[in-house]
Amino acid sequence: xxxxxxxxxxxxxxxxxxxxxxIPEIKKISSxxxxxxxxxxxxxxxxxxxxxxxLENLELEPIFTSDEEALIFLRHTASHVxxxxxxxxxxxxxxxxxxxxxxxxxxxxxxxxPFDEEDLKKIEEKVKEIIKKDFPxxxxxxxxxxxxxxxxxxxxxxxxxxxxxxxxxxxxxxxxENFIDLxxxxxLLSTGEVxxxxxxxxxxxxxxxxxxxxxxWRIYGTAFFxxxxxKAYLDRLEEIKRRxxxxxxxxxxxxxxxxxxxxxxxxxxxxxxxxxxxxxNFWKEVHLKRGYQxxxxxxxxxxDLWKVSGHLDFYIENMFPPMxxxxxxxxxxxxxxxxxxxVYNQKRRSYREFPIRYCxxxxxxxxxxxxxxxxxxxxxxxTQDDAHIFCREDQLEEELIEVLDLVIxxxxxxxxSEYKIFLSTRPEKxxxxxxxxxxxxxxxxxxxxxKGLEYEVDPGEGVFYGPKIDLKIKDVLGRFWQCSTIQVxxxxxxxxxxxxxxxxxxxxxxxxxxxxxxxxxxxxxGVLIENYAGAFxxxxxxxxxxxxxxxxxxxxxGEKIVDILKREGFRVEADFRNEKLNYKIRIAQQxxxxxxxxxxxxxxxxxxxxxxxRKGEIINNLKLEEFINKIKLENQPKYLLNESS
Numbered sequence: 001x002x003x004x005x006x007x008x009x010x011x012x013x014x015x016x017x018x019x020x021x022x023i024p025e026i027k028k029i030s031s032x033x034x035x036x037x038x039x040x041x042x043x044x045x046x047x048x049x050x051x052x053x054x055l056e057n058l059e060l061e062p063i064f065t066s067d068e069e070a071l072i073f074l075r076h077t078a079s080h081v082x083x084x085x086x087x088x089x090x091x092x093x094x095x096x097x098x099x100x101x102x103x104x105x106x107x108x109x110x111x112x113x114p115f116d117e118e119d120l121k122k123i124e125e126k127v128k129e130i131i132k133k134d135f136p137x138x139x140x141x142x143x144x145x146x147x148x149x150x151x152x153x154x155x156x157x158x159x160x161x162x163x164x165x166x167x168x169x170x171x172x173x174x175x176x177e178n179f180i181d182l183x184x185x186x187x188l189l190s191t192g193e194v195x196x197x198x199x200x201x202x203x204x205x206x207x208x209x210x211x212x213x214x215x216x217w218r219i220y221g222t223a224f225f226x227x228x229x230x231k232a233y234l235d236r237l238e239e240i241k242r243r244x245x246x247x248x249x250x251x252x253x254x255x256x257x258x259x260x261x262x263x264x265x266x267x268x269x270x271x272x273x274x275x276x277x278x279x280x281n282f283w284k285e286v287h288l289k290r291g292y293q294x295x296x297x298x299x300x301x302x303x304d305l306w307k308v309s310g311h312l313d314f315y316i317e318n319m320f321p322p323m324x325x326x327x328x329x330x331x332x333x334x335x336x337x338x339x340x341x342x343v344y345n346q347k348r349r350s351y352r353e354f355p356i357r358y359c360x361x362x363x364x365x366x367x368x369x370x371x372x373x374x375x376x377x378x379x380x381x382x383t384q385d386d387a388h389i390f391c392r393e394d395q396l397e398e399e400l401i402e403v404l405d406l407v408i409x410x411x412x413x414x415x416x417s418e419y420k421i422f423l424s425t426r427p428e429k430x431x432x433x434x435x436x437x438x439x440x441x442x443x444x445x446x447x448x449x450x451k452g453l454e455y456e457v458d459p460g461e462g463v464f465y466g467p468k469i470d471l472k473i474k475d476v477l478g479r480f481w482q483c484s485t486i487q488v489x490x491x492x493x494x495x496x497x498x499x500x501x502x503x504x505x506x507x508x509x510x511x512x513x514x515x516x517x518x519x520x521x522x523x524x525x526g527v528l529i530e531n532y533a534g535a536f537x538x539x540x541x542x543x544x545x546x547x548x549x550x551x552x553x554x555x556x557x558g559e560k561i562v563d564i565l566k567r568e569g570f571r572v573e574a575d576f577r578n579e580k581l582n583y584k585i586r587i588a589q590q591x592x593x594x595x596x597x598x599x600x601x602x603x604x605x606x607x608x609x610x611x612x613x614r615k616g617e618i619i620n621n622l623k624l625e626e627f628i629n630k631i632k633l634e635n636q637p638k639y640l641l642n643e644s645s
Contacts (some may be wrong), residue, residue: 003058004060005026005060006059013638017049018047018049020189034063036062036070036073037060037062038063047137047185048186073186074141077137078127080098080174080179081176082098083095083181089123093111094155096158108218109216112427116524118637119429120199123219130191130546131194136189139409141171143170148164151163172184176201195223195226195227197230198222200220201220211369236477243529246376249375253590254268255376264370265379266522273543283361283385285360290357291355296360297336297360299365300323301330301331306334309338310491313431314430314464318366319334319366320332320445334364336360336362336364336384336388337492339362340358341492344356345498350501351392351500353500354391357387359522362386363381364383366380377527382520384516386515388512388515389513390510390511392511393511396488400444402441404447409639411483414528416473416531422472423448423457423468423469424460424468427462429464431491436490436491463487468504471483471484473527484517487513488513489513489514490512493510494509498510533592535594537634539546539638541592541593541594543571543572545565547572548574548581548599549600550581554599561609561624562574573593575588581598595614595631607644609627
């Protein structure tokens with residue numbers, strides 16, 4: 001039977017034989033072999049075989065090592081090599097699942113004790129040994145009952161559970177040497193084709209993500225087709241570690257999360273609180289100028305409020321348990337939106353008042369599972385830079401365009417000029433009618449297209465009460481972070497029965513726009529710390545200038561300089577300790593302070609200052625007034641400076 005491989009030609013394949021039987025023929029016409037293929041939107045490997053019925057008009061798309069998709073084949077094979085290594089070193093271990101991931105692969109493995117660093121080293125050595133032996137992989141399809149018997153004999157309980165759930169009468173297994181695994185594929189031809197591999201870490205993971213199931217040990221690794229690619233990736237990992245906001249948050253004394261207080265609950269330390277306060281003040285100033293009204297709302301409300309809003313039906317797994325007081329149930333808030341409805345309802349509204357824009361830096365609480373908590377990026381208590389806009393239907397698109405402008409403006413102010421935009425549509429569970437959802441999705445789409453913004457559709461990822469636009473910002477390492485969101489809501493106004501009086505004196509329902517520009521202050525600051533590696537722009541640096549004296553003789557002069565700078569509104573610290581100057585400079589650089597002013601006898605005599613930047617640049621014999629004029633320009637958002645230039 002004929003089989004067509006795109007770009008390579010047509011070949012005769014015997015039904016029932018694996019694709020690798022074609023390799024000798026392909027090698028006659030091509031020096032490069034694919035690592036695998038794409039067929040009917042699925043990945044298949046050389047070990048795959050077709051029956052006669054499948055071979056009618058069969059066309060495969062080859063995948064080469066230069067294609068990004070080739071990493072799926074490589075990393076899936078590497079995960080099997082990892083599993084084989086663990087089974088050889090720890091025969092009592094039981095295998096869970098081992099998929100490839102965007103950055104590498106992992107395998108979940110049950111063992112009586114956690115794997116430590118020494119274990120990881122031994123496992124990696126064994127992995128490299130298996131790769132060196134270049135064991136060929138084989139694929140077989142066997143009856144489900146036979147598979148159960150096989151894995152029962154292997155004492156692989158987790159595999160048995162997976163087999164029970166598979167719908168087909170046959171299942172596929174892969175083997176290499178004496179190692180066998182339940183697997184759909186795809187894989188490389190042999191273990192030797194895994195050219196560069198590194199095991200990275202171990203963490204706990206409940207079987208199938210359920211806290212009621214046994215704890216398995218998840219071994220993470222990565223693999224590439226060349227040692228150069230692996231080195232580049234490991235170097236990038238080191239840079240990510242250097243920028244880790246959890247480490248920098250501790251070193252720079254910005255925030256802390258204490259187990260004694262509770263996981264996922266952030267305490268802002270003085271320096272972190274200064275940064276947050278600067279951002280909050282800037283945020284409020286911009287919003288008030290843009291016609292928003294500032295409100296404050298409680299942290300808890302009667303539980304019935306969340307029944308009306310729909311949160312108890314659609315969001316309860318993310319909410320904290322209720323609390324009882326005076327025979328009434330209260331709920332700590334996961335959202336601010338129901339409160340803003342009641343602000344709106346304080347008086348009868350006319351069509352002339354719209355749009356009405358309320359904004360709030362509102363702290364909310366959501367029950368994130370302990371396994372996903374991650375510094376400032378995933379917490380249980382966080383402050384949203386929240387706002388809700390009430391408008392007429394004829395104003396909706398214009399308001400959405402203004403919100404998009406504001407989002408992009410804020411991101412640029414903080415140094416983010418690249419982003420991806422996603423339009424998230426109706427999920428499986430939703431409130432309201434499909435017709436209302438279609439109308440809301442169309443409004444968001446129209447606003448994006450009128451702004452000329454490129455976007456991708458993210459099917460089914462809207463929130464339960466409405467579709468949304470999400471902006472993912474790109475940092476200096478090329479990573480994308482979810483922060484900004486804009487949501488159109490026809491449903492909550494209906495659930496709370498809010499209205500306005502139209503020009504014809506009839507009642508109409510306003511449309512509600514939910515939006516957060518930064519997302520949450522916690523998450524945004526986590527991203528900001530990593531983007532700048534803690535070396536913040538001058539205008540948001542918690543300490544902007546540090547005054548250093550060379551000897552005690554210049555302390556009086558130093559105090560005078562500090563006093564002048566503080567009166568000019570700058571955030572200044574002094575280091576007048578009797579320590580060597582190089583030591584003081586090193587400490588200030590570790591604290592990532594933008595400017596150091598160095599004062600010695602010569603500076604005092606000439607009534608000048610010497611300035612050193614955190615990058616090591618030095619300016620000597622500078623008049624204090626000149627320095628102040630320079631840094632006054634820096635003491636505001638850079639994007640604003642660019643706008644005014």
